[in-house]
Every structure is written in structure tokens, then in C-alpha cells.
Amino acid sequence: MQSIRSVILELQPESVAQVRVRITALEQQQKELETAYSALASALPLLHFMSITVFPDAQYDPVLVIEANFDGAPGPFWQQFERAFGEELRAVLRCGKAPRDGRAALFQAVTRAGSRAPMAQLLEALSVAPIVGHQGNRGLDRARIVADGAAFTAVQAILDRGDVPPGTAPADLHRLLRAQLQAEFGLDRQAPPRIPPAESLADYARLAIFVLLLVVVALLPGTLLGMALLPHRGFGLHLLIGVGVMAALLAGLLAWVRTLEQGDPAQDAPPRDEAALRAMARREDRITQNHMGSIVHIKPGVLRAMLLPVALTVLSLYLRVSARDGYLSSMRTIHFAHWALVSNRSRLMFFSNFDGSWESYLDDFIEKAHTGLTLAWTSGIGFPPTRYLVQDGASQGRKFKAWARHSMAESLFWYSGYKGYTVNQIERQARVADGLRAASLDPGKAAAWAMDL
Amino acid sequence: MGDGSMTDAPRPDVGAWRLDAEHAPLAQGLVVSAFAHLPEGCALLLTLPERSGGAWLASLRAVRPITPALGKADLGAAIAFTVSGLQAMGLDDAALRSFSTPFQEGMHQIDRKRRLSDLPKLGTVVDGGPAWSANVPDANPDPTDPTPTTTPATVHAILLLYAADSPALAATEKAALACLEGAGVRLARRIELSLRFDGENRAREHFGFADGMSQPVPFGGPIVTRDGAPFPEDKLHGVPAGEVLIGHVNAHGEPAQGPIVLADERSAMLRADAAPEGFRNLGLDGSYLVVRELRQDVASFWASMDRAAETLSGNHQGAEWLASKVVGRTLDGDVLVPGGALSPVDGQPRNDFTFLATDRHGLGCPLGSHIRRANPRDGLAPNDAAGPDLLAAAQNHRMLRRGRKYGPAIADPRHDDGAERGLLFMCINTDIARQFEFVQQTWMLNTSFATLLDETDPLMGPAGRFTIPTDPLRSRPSVATFIHFAGGEYFFLPSLPALDYLQALPAPSS
Numbered sequence: 037m038q039s040i041r042s043v044i045l046e047l048q049p050e051s052v053a054q055v056r057v058r059i060t061a062l063e064q065q066q067k068e069l070e071t072a073y074s075a076l077a078s079a080l081p082l083l084h085f086m087s088i089t090v091f092p093d094a095q096y097d098p099v100l101v102i103e104a105n106f107d108g109a110p111g112p113f114w115q116q117f118e119r120a121f122g123e124e125l126r127a128v129l130r131c132g133k134a135p136r137d138g139r140a141a142l143f144q145a146v147t148r149a150g151s152r153a154p155m156a157q158l159l160e161a162l163s164v165a166p167i168v169g170h171q172g173n174r175g176l177d178r179a180r181i182v183a184d185g186a187a188f189t190a191v192q193a194i195l196d197r198g199d200v201p202p203g204t205a206p207a208d209l210h211r212l213l214r215a216q217l218q219a220e221f222g223l224d225r226q227a228p229p230r231i232p233p234a235e236s237l238a239d240y241a242r243l244a245i246f247v248l249l250l251v252v253v254a255l256l257p258g259t260l261l262g263m264a265l266l267p268h269r270g271f272g273l274h275l276l277i278g279v280g281v282m283a284a285l286l287a288g289l290l291a292w293v294r295t296l297e298q299g300d301p302a303q304d305a306p307p308r309d310e311a312a313l314r315a316m317a318r319r320e321d322r323i324t325q326n327h328m329g330s331i332v333h334i335k336p337g338v339l340r341a342m343l344l345p346v347a348l349t350v351l352s353l354y355l356r357v358s359a360r361d362g363y364l365s366s367m368r369t370i371h372f373a374h375w376a377l378v379s380n381r382s383r384l385m386f387f388s389n390f391d392g393s394w395e396s397y398l399d400d401f402i403e404k405a406h407t408g409l410t411l412a413w414t415s416g417i418g419f420p421p422t423r424y425l426v427q428d429g430a431s432q433g434r435k436f437k438a439w440a441r442h443s444m445a446e447s448l449f450w451y452s453g454y455k456g457y458t459v460n461q462i463e464r465q466a467r468v469a470d471g472l473r474a475a476s477l478d479p480g481k482a483a484a485w486a487m488d489l
Numbered sequence: 490m491g492d493g494s495m496t497d498a499p500r501p502d503v504g505a506w507r508l509d510a511e512h513a514p515l516a517q518g519l520v521v522s523a524f525a526h527l528p529e530g531c532a533l534l535l536t537l538p539e540r541s542g543g544a545w546l547a548s549l550r551a552v553r554p555i556t557p558a559l560g561k562a563d564l565g566a567a568i569a570f571t572v573s574g575l576q577a578m579g580l581d582d583a584a585l586r587s588f589s590t591p592f593q594e595g596m597h598q599i600d601r602k603r604r605l606s607d608l609p610k611l612g613t614v615v616d617g618g619p620a621w622s623a624n625v626p627d628a629n630p631d632p633t634d635p636t637p638t639t640t641p642a643t644v645h646a647i648l649l650l651y652a653a654d655s656p657a658l659a660a661t662e663k664a665a666l667a668c669l670e671g672a673g674v675r676l677a678r679r680i681e682l683s684l685r686f687d688g689e690n691r692a693r694e695h696f697g698f699a700d701g702m703s704q705p706v707p708f709g710g711p712i713v714t715r716d717g718a719p720f721p722e723d724k725l726h727g728v729p730a731g732e733v734l735i736g737h738v739n740a741h742g743e744p745a746q747g748p749i750v751l752a753d754e755r756s757a758m759l760r761a762d763a764a765p766e767g768f769r770n771l772g773l774d775g776s777y778l779v780v781r782e783l784r785q786d787v788a789s790f791w792a793s794m795d796r797a798a799e800t801l802s803g804n805h806q807g808a809e810w811l812a813s814k815v816v817g818r819t820l821d822g823d824v825l826v827p828g829g830a831l832s833p834v835d836g837q838p839r840n841d842f843t844f845l846a847t848d849r850h851g852l853g854c855p856l857g858s859h860i861r862r863a864n865p866r867d868g869l870a871p872n873d874a875a876g877p878d879l880l881a882a883a884q885n886h887r888m889l890r891r892g893r894k895y896g897p898a899i900a901d902p903r904h905d906d907g908a909e910r911g912l913l914f915m916c917i918n919t920d921i922a923r924q925f926e927f928v929q930q931t932w933m934l935n936t937s938f939a940t941l942l943d944e945t946d947p948l949m950g951p952a953g954r955f956t957i958p959t960d961p962l963r964s965r966p967s968v969a970t971f972i973h974f975a976g977g978e979y980f981f982l983p984s985l986p987a988l989d990y991l992q993a994l995p996a997p998s999s
Contacts, residue, residue: 196954196965202802206961314629317600321930324937366875393604395922396931402741403882433741433923458937486961487850488940 037235038084038171040374041110041163042385043102051131052090052098058128059088059448062121066451076451079120082107084178085372085389088449089329096379100132102159103329103387105372107177110163114156125155135162166374167345168352168412172362172459173371173466175230181454181462184469187221191468191489206482209489214472223473231360243353250346254282292339293425300335303418304435306442315446321393323455325371328394330386330443331378332416341381344415347425348375351411361463365405368459369397371452375412384416386443391458398437406430416443464488504715508558512711512734515984516774518556519567519649520733520917523701523891525692527565527651529658530682530893532780532913533665534621537577537645538673542996545672546578546988552668553650553661557985564661565651568988569778569980571595571623574645579997584771587748591921592777592979595625597638604926606934608636611951612970615784621678621976640976642677647780647980649682678976680782680913682893689836691822694894695785695910696812697902699822703840703864705887710737725841725866725880728887735772735919736763740885745919747772748981750990758989774984779888779925781914781977782895783949788905790971795903797955797966814957815947815968817858824860826853844868845876851958856939859948862932869939886927888918911975921979948972 047055066073080086084105092098106113118125130147134140139161145153173181191213194200200209214223231239258281262274320326334344355364362368373388390397401409410429414422420436422429430436457465471477471485499505508516524530537545546568556565570578572593575585585593594601597619601607607614621642630638648665652658666676684692694700706723710730714720731739735747744763748771750756752764759769794808794815801811813819813830822838823830826847831839845867848854854861861868864887870879896910918924932938933946947955952970956963983991 192965195962198800200962204962209962311629314600318631321600321604324935363871366871366878368871391937392931392935393927396927399882399885399923399927403885404878431741432743434743434746434920456943460940461937461942464940464942483961487958489962 037175038105038107038177038372039110039113040103040105040166040169040171040372041113041160042104042166042374042376042387043100043159043163044378044385045100045129045132045162046096047090047098047100047131048133049097052092055090055100055128055131056448058124059090062088062124063449073451076120077453080106080113080116082113082116082178083451084181084453085327086449086451087327087329087387087389087447089445089447091329091331091445093331095333096383097133099331099379100128101329101331101385101387102163105171105389107179110160111156114159114163115154117159118155126151129155129158164376164378166352166376167348168355169372169374170355170359170364170370171372172368173462174360174362176462176466178453180227181457181465183221184462184465185454185457187217187223187469187472188465190217190220191472195489205479206486207477207479209486210471210474210477210482214475217472221469221472226473227470239353239356243357246349246353251282254285255279257281257285289339290424293343294423296335296337296339297414297422297424300421301418302421302435303439303442304420306418306438308442312446313441316441316444319447319450323452324458325389325391325452325455326394326397327447327450328386328388328390328397328440329445329447330440331383331445332386332413332418332443334377334382334384334415335417340415343425344384345377345381347411347414348377351408355408362459364408367400367404368463369400371459384413386412389452391460394441395437398440399433401430402433402436418442503718503721506707506712506720507715509711509713509717512774513558515986516558516734517567517982517985518558518562518565519778519891519982520776520889521558522565523893524565524651525684526561527563527653528684528686529653529655530565530649530651530684531658531662532678532680532682532895533648533650533662533669533676534642534644534678534680535574535646535648535669536643536675536677537574538675539577540579540997541577541673543578543992543994544996545669545674546992548668548672549648549665550988550992553665555985555988563653564657565649566661566665567649567982568646569780569982570646570991571625571644571978571980573623573625573643575981575991577645578991579994580991581750584748584750587750587771588981589746589777589921591926592981593625594627595623596779596781596978597622597640598625598627599631599634599636599638601926602636602638604930606929606945606950607974613949613951613972613974615973615975619782619974619976621782621978623978642976644677644976644978647778680895682895682913684893685898692894693820694912695787695896695899696790697820698812698816698818699820699838700894701890701892702818702822702838703860704889705732705884707733707889710734725843726884726887728884732885732887732919732924733776733889733917735775736770739919745772747775747919755993756990758986760986771983771987771990772981773987775987776917776919776982777921778891778980778982779914779916779918779921779977780980782911782975783914784909784911784973784975786905786971786973787899787902787910789969791903793969793971797968800966801964811957811966814855815859815955817854817860824854825858828853842866843876843880845870845873852960855955855957857941857944857947857956859946862935862938862946863928865932865939886924886932888916888924888928891915891917911972914977917982 087103089101090098134143142158146155146158255278259274259278262277369391371389376385378385407426411426413419414425420432467488553566619640621644622640624639624643691699705728706726707730708720708722708727712720712730730737731745735745739745749764749768750771752769756769761769764770794812798808798811818824819830843866867876867880870876892914895913897908934950944954947968949972954965955968956965
């Protein structure tokens with residue numbers, strides 16, 4: 037089970053420059069190791085992707101966000117995180133504004149002069165969980181992704197050496213490769229199921245319960261009204277009234293949404309900060325994966341405030357049951373992505389670690405998955421006009437790209453636990469490794485398996 | 490004009506696509522035609538004097554008019570400008586900033602070079618680096634990256650001339666050059682272009698493959714049939730007019746954006762269509778022209794094929810077989826399918842195929858072959874249900890190709906004669922980032938295209954492995970680099986009214 041968490045810390049505006057310097061230096065240290073990022077890779081064995089970003093904002097003081105996508109529960113991870121970054125982390129935390137809520141004492145204990153107090157608990161307290169999260173290679177922990185990749189590479193090396201006689205039947209090929217790699221890669225140990233039955237059941241149950249809850253809440257007013265007005269008639273009639281009132285409410289809600297949408301101002305041409313754009317471009321397209329961090333303000337109003345969490349929760353629960361193989365519609369380029377509500381639900385944060393260029397990623401959304409994206413971002417201030425929450429919006433490619441780019445900030449620090457691999461490649465490697473773990477394959481399965489080699 | 494052209498094959502029922510009577514006199518002929526009826530040609534890369542203004546263009550057009558999209562002419566001429574060219578001509582900053590970002594930054598901007606894989610360390614650039622570009626100054630250079638971003642020659646404009654034979658070409662070229670010289674315009678580079686049809690009336694590129702098989706077919710807006718009716722949407726190759734012409738509705742359902750200028754008396758010849766209030770559309774009926782000089786080393790190509798073929802098992806798999814796998818088509822242009830190739834229809838290679846139905850695993854046309862990367866059609870779909878969506882998505886990344894080969898034919902493809910030859914790749918698109926750059930980065934030179942790992946386009950990319958899916962087991966020969974980037978830039982291909990506007994620009998004062 038993987039977790040997605042983001043530490044959110046408002047910064048003292050005067051200290052922002054210092055934070056940027058410190059984080060850039062941290063990244064530089066990792067880059068300059070003999071094997072870049074090797075120290076981080078071993079200090080944070082649970083970590084898939086991580087970023088540190090400072091988001092400027094015209095209305096708020098800058099906010100520091102540490103985005104982490106990792107295996108297991110948050111507690112142990114933040115402890116490893118603390119050990120990995122040590123006192124440099126504390127120096128960065130000291131640049132934050134002290135929380136004014138229940139976390140004030142904890143923050144004070146960690147950041148006061150000379151403090152040696154553990155930081156993990158504060159990190160956990162400052163972190164938010166996503167309202168929508170998505171993992172492309174669901175259920176694969178980092179160790180398995182790395183190990184499967186190594187096994188795959190070893191298979192390729194054997195095949196490229198030409199050791200396998202031409203025309204070898206796939207089942208024999210499987211036997212031959214398995215024999216050669218068995219000891220080195222522990223192929224006798226079966227991999228655990230990627231989505232354990234209990235987790236799977238919980239996904240469906242959560243969706244069903246939430247939808248049921250929505251229906252019950254929607255039916256309630258009319259049904260109660262029926263019971264009050266016609267107490268002597270049967271419950272069937274009361275329920276029927278409930279359905280009627282629910283339909284009327286839904287229609288009213290849609291009309292309300294549409295009225296809001298027709299009046300919502302959009303920002304077709306957000307201001308362009310050339311230096312910021314260049315700073316982002318400089319970091320992108322270095323490896324096959326890329327990173328995007330974005331924060332947008334949420335449109336005001338009671339309907340938006342109610343609708344957004346509901347819509348995002350439905351999207352989230354739906355993705356848990358529908359996108360288990362990593363495909364959002366027909367696109368599979370996202371390793372980890374999530375939306376989270378921050379700043380007292382006044383801002384919507386989005387992070388994504390994806391394959392390919394930013395342009396191609398956005399094109400993928402525009403061309404293949406704009407409905408879900410429009411639903412999630414329709415409440416963002418300035419977002420291209422939408423219809424009924426899911427139509428238009430992100431499909432207006434140029435405007436959407438300009439809006440999305442404007443909402444982004446440079447990822448000052450970005451780390452990938454397996455930077456050479458795409459989501460597709462990881463799945464391919466997993467299929468090959470799973471095949472190798474099987475004691476034998478029947479000819480049909482072996483032929484399909486060999487197509488992946 | 491499209492009729493009979495190399496690239497825009499006419500349909501038997503409605504002829505080739507063309508522009509309606511309103512727009513045909515306004516757009517440059519190069520948009521609708523590759524001038525295939527004019528097999529001789531040359532590209533003149535021009536350097537303008539500082540603060541040239543537009544007068545030189547006026548005198549050039551008096552001598553050699555730029556061809557409109559009206560119909561076949563005996564001579565063809567097209568002209569396009571780089572951002573530094575427009576600056577030298579005195580186009581104001583506000584107008585320059587209204588061009589698309591890739592055009593403003595130029596092809597050699599440091600981050601773009603990385604995206605396009607134009608990096609010397611990859612071995613895909615000619616020794617000494619590219620010879621020409623617009624040399625756009627970088628307002629925001631990266632002090633940590635030492636990759637050079639300037640070239641010896643600065644190109645401000647490209648003049649393309651086409652004629653039926655060499656004497657006619659020589660005459661028109663001489664007249665144009667004399668006029669340009671008189672105006673202080675220097676010839677930075679001359680590239681002689683040729684179609685050189687073979688006996689079967691096929692244009693072949695230098696490696697020997699029939700070329701120019703697949704083109705997008707615009708529809709909608711001003712695109713009409715020979716009878717003036719709206720051109721029908723082609724199921725496989727149809728793209729909205731705005732994908733190739735600025736100011737018309739594009740694949741994102743809005744008029745393709747282009748440069749705008751203030752609506753004042755100087756811009757009276759321009760229309761305001763799709764321009765904001767107070768502006769006129771300088772881009773309308775124009776486009777962006779991507780030009781890349783790609784040098785081909787023919788002997789090295791075939792030597793690499795010979796070497797790699799030897800490493801393959803089985804004795805029928807010679808160099809030609811491997812080369813066709815690299816391209817994805819036979820030498821005659823027929824697409825490979827499991828067990829062979831699609832047979833031509835009426836002597837023409839078929840272009841009405843999809844990959845999902847006939848060759849999902851690439852057992853015929855390899856997943857990473859040149860044509861499959863250049864246009865994956867529905868081949869990237871994870872299942873049948875997603876096929877139509879992926880096909881539609883791929884259509885958002887098409888461009889009209891207008892390239893021609895340069896340099897002499899090689900006598901013996903396996904013997905290097907030392908001559909420079911290659912392809913002057915040219916393509917027309919309105920959104921350089923979404924069309925040309927996307928194809929180059931996300932498909933052609935993507936090291937993780939489809940489910941492949943650590944390999945790029947075997948024809949254009951750096952040396953490396955090339956996966957050939959085979960039943961029961963793929964082979965993965967190593968192929969060398971035989972195409973090198975020798976120079977290139979993004980150009981603005983204006984409409985004829987836009988040329989009128991540009992040529993009236995007064996020389997800027999110092």
C-alpha cells in the first residue's frame with residue numbers, strides 16, 4: 037500500500053530566498069555524488085517520488101510544499117526523511133511561520149534555537165492527505181519495481197548475448213532464463229498480490245457506501261416531507277415523493293451550477309513570468325519522467341464549497357475501482373498524482389510525476405481524459421469555461437495549457453526512485469518478472485510472456 | 490494546385506483538397522502544394538542587412554512573385570522568415586511577442602535542443618555543430634550548460650524556388666539573387682533540391698525508399714474539393730484546416746493563433762478575422778514552416794544494415810529486409826504487415842491502414858520503426874475499445890510535409906563518395922509545440938516509446954538498439970547513426986497580404 041502526503045508550511049516572506057538557496061544546495065549535494073542521488077536512494081528506501089516546491093502567490097505568503105509518495109504508513113517514512121535530511125531540514129523548517137493552531141507547541145519545540153527535538157512528528161502534523169490520489173503502478177512497492185527492473189535487464193543481457201538458440205520454444209526459453217536467474221533474483225519467492233482482497237473489497241465498499249449515502253441524503257427531504265404531509269399512506273408513496281423531490285433538487289442543483297458557470301470569469305491569458313517559465317523549462321525533459329506542481333485558488337460560494345469535496349471524493353473513489361491497471365481512460369503515463377485541498381480549503385493543490393514531456397502530458401489529458409480533469413479543476417479560479425462540471429474545460433487545449441502552466445512553480449528539488457522507467461515499462465517488467473517467478477508456463481502463456489521480452 | 494503533387498494525392502471522387510476562392514489568392518502555394526510538377530528547386534537561406542526594413546522584399550517580389558495557392562504555375566516561389574529576420578525588417582516588439590513561443594525562441598534555444606535531441610553528445614549533430622539558424626539571442630541563458638546555441642551563419646529568411654527544369658530554375662534564381670544582392674541581402678547558404686522521380690514516377694530519398702507516402706488531409710473552413718464543395722473529412726488522415734492554416738479552426742476547436750498587429754493605416758491590407766479588437770491578423774492564411782537540414786550518410790546506413798543483418802539469426806534476413814524493418818515500409822513504400830507487406834492499389838502504396846487491427850504487436854511493422862513512430866495511428870491503444878480515441882489523439886500531431894532531398898544521387902550505396910546529401914525536411918503546422926516538436930520528442934526520439942526501453946527512431950536517432958518483434962522472440966540489433974542535423978530553424982510562412990504588410994515596413998532607425 038502506497039501513501040501520498042504533502043507537508044505544507046507557510047513561509048516567512050523574508051526567508052523565502054534563503055529557503056530556495058538551502059533546497060537548491062540540498063539537491064546539488066545529491067546530484068554531485070559519484071552516483072547521483074545514491075545517498076537519498078539508500079536513506080529513503082520507501083520513497084518513490086519526492087519534490088520540494090515554494091509556491092509564490094499574489095494573495096498569500098509563499099508556501100513550502102514537500103510532496104512525498106512512498107510505501108507504507110507515514111510514521112516510519114517521516115522518520116527516515118528526518119534522518120536523511122538532518123539539521124538542514126530543521127533550518128528550512130525554521131523559515132516557516134509558526135502555526136497558530138494546536139501544532140504551535142510542536143513547531144516551537146522543533147524550531148527553537150538549539151533544538152534537537154525530533155522533526156518527524158511535526159512533518160506528519162504539517163502534512164495533508166490527498167482528496168484524490170492516483171498511482172499508475174498500483175500496489176507495486178519501490179523495492180519490487182527496482183528488483184523487477186533488474187531482473188528484466190538481466191534477461192535482456194542474456195538474450196542480447198545471443199545465448200539462446202534461434203527458434204527456442206517460449207516455454208523452453210522461460211525454463212532456460214528462469215534457471216539462469218533463479219538464485220540471483222530469488223524467483224522462488226512468490227510476489228504478494230498487488231491489491232490484497234481486503235483492500236479491493238474496501239475500495240468497492242467505500243464507493244458503494246458513499247454513493248448510497250448521497251442517495252439517502254438526497255431522498256431524505258422528500259421522503260420526510262411525504263411522511264409529514266401524508267402520514268397515513270404507505271412508505272412506498274413517501275419514497276416516491278422522495279424520488280420526485282430528489283429529481284427536482286438535482287435539476288435545481290444543475291441549473292444553479294450552470295448559472296454559476298455562465299457567470300464564472302475565466303483567465304484566457306494569464307500573465308507570463310518569462311524567468312519562472314525558463315526556470316521550469318530548464319528542469320524539464322532531463323529524464324523520461326517529469327514533474328508538475330500546481331496550486332490554484334478555488335471559486336467562492338456555498339455551492340462550490342459543497343460540491344467540490346463531493347465531486348473530488350466521488351472521483352477519488354471511482355478511480356480506486358476503475359483505474360487499477362494505471363489507465364485513466366486510455367492514458368497510462370502517471371506514476372503518482374494527487375489533488376489536495378489546502379489553506380482552509382481555499383486552494384487546490386495538484387502534483388504529478390509523469391512520463392514524457394509536460395506538453396505531451398497535457399495533450400494526453402486534453403485528448404483522452406479531460407472529463408475527470410475538468411471535474412477536478414472546474415472550481416479553480418480562471419479555469420477555462422466548463423459546462424455541467426465535466427464538459428469543455430480542459431478540452432480547450434491552448435487555454436488550459438496556459439492556465440495550468442501559470443499555476444505551476446519550479447520544483448526546486450525533485451527525486452525519482454526509478455528514473456529510467458515509464459509506467460508502461462514498469463508494468464512490462466512486472467509481467468516478465470511475474471512470469472519468471474512461475475515454476476513453468478504452458479505454451480500459450482509462455483508465448484504471450486515471450487512477447488514482452 | 491494540389492492535383493498531381495507528390496504529397497497531396499487527389500481522391501478519385503473530389504480531387505485533391507484546395508482552398509476556396511476567397512483564401513486561395515491569399516495563402517502561399519506551398520501550403521497546398523509541394524510543387525511536384527516542378528521537380529527542380531533550390532532553397533536560398535538569406536541574411537538581411539541590419540535594419541533592412543521591407544523594401545528588399547518588395548523588389549524581390551517584383552522580380553519573382555511569391556506563388557499563391559491558385560493553381561499550377563510554371564514557376565513556384567515561397568518565402569518565410571525567422572524571428573531575427575522579422576526583427577531586422579523592423580516588425581515591432583509587440584507584434585514579435587504575439588508569435589508562438591517556439592518561433593520566438595528559435596529551434597536552437599538550449600532547452601529546446603534537449604527536447605529535440607539536437608545535442609552533440611548524442612552523435613546526431615554534424616561535426617562542428619549545425620551550420621545555420623536564426624541565432625536568436627537568449628534573454629535568459631543557462632550559465633551551467635555549455636552547449637553552444639549559436640551557429641556560424643545567421644538566417645533571416647528562406648526563399649524556395651521551383652521550376653520544371655534546370656535552365657528555368659537557373660534563370661529565375663539568377664534574377665532573384667541579382668535583385669537580393671542589389672538590396673544588400675546576402676546568400677548564407679544555397680541548397681539545391683530535387684525530386685528526381687525514378688522510372689515508376691516515384692520520388693525516393695537517398696537511402697532508396699519511396700518517400701512522402703502519408704500526409705494529413707485538411708478539411709473544414711476554407712478547404713474545398715475541386716468543385717468548390719466542402720472537402721470531406723478523411724477518416725484516417727483528416728485534420729481541421731487550423732492545423733495547417735493560422736486563423737482557422739484547429740484541433741482544439743478554436744482559430745489557430747498567430748501573430749497580430751495593431752489595426753492602423755499601415756495594416757489596412759490585413760483582415761481582422763480571429764484577431765482581438767483593435768488588431769489585425771498578420772498570421773491569417775499563413776503558417777509556421779519548420780526547416781531542418783538532415784544530412785544522410787548513405788554508405789554508413791547500408792554498412793550498418795549489413796553489419797546488423799549479420800548478427801540476426803536466419804539466412805533470409807539481409808540488409809534490405811532489415812532496412813525495411815527500420816523504416817516500416819518496403820523500398821517501394823508498401824507498409825509491412827505480419828508475413829509481408831500490403832499490396833499496392835493502382836500502383837500506389839496503401840495508406841489507409843491502421844495498426845491495431847492488422848499488426849498490434851508490430852510483427853510486420855515494428856513498434857519502434859520510423860513510420861510507426863512518425864504516426865502511430867491507433868497503434869498505441871491498449872485495447873480495441875481505445876483504438877478510435879488513440880487514432881483521434883494521434884491526429885492532433887500531424888503536419889504537412891514539404892521536404893525535398895538535396896545533393897547528388899549516390900552511384901553505389903555501399904561506397905562513400907564524400908558528397909554531401911540529405912533531406913531538407915520542411916513541414917507546415919500552426920502549433921509547433923503540439924505538432925512538430927511533439928512528434929520529434931514524444932514519438933520519434935522518445936527512449937520509452939510504446940513499451941520500448943532505451944531505444945529511439947532507428948533511422949533518425951542516435952546509435953543504439955532497435956527491437957524487431959518476432960514470433961516467438963524479438964531480435965534487437967544495434968544500428969548506427971547515419972542522419973545528422975546540419976542546421977535548421979522555425980520560420981513564419983506569411984500569407985500574401987502579410988507579405989504586403991512586411992514589405993511596407995520602413996527601415997527601423999538605429
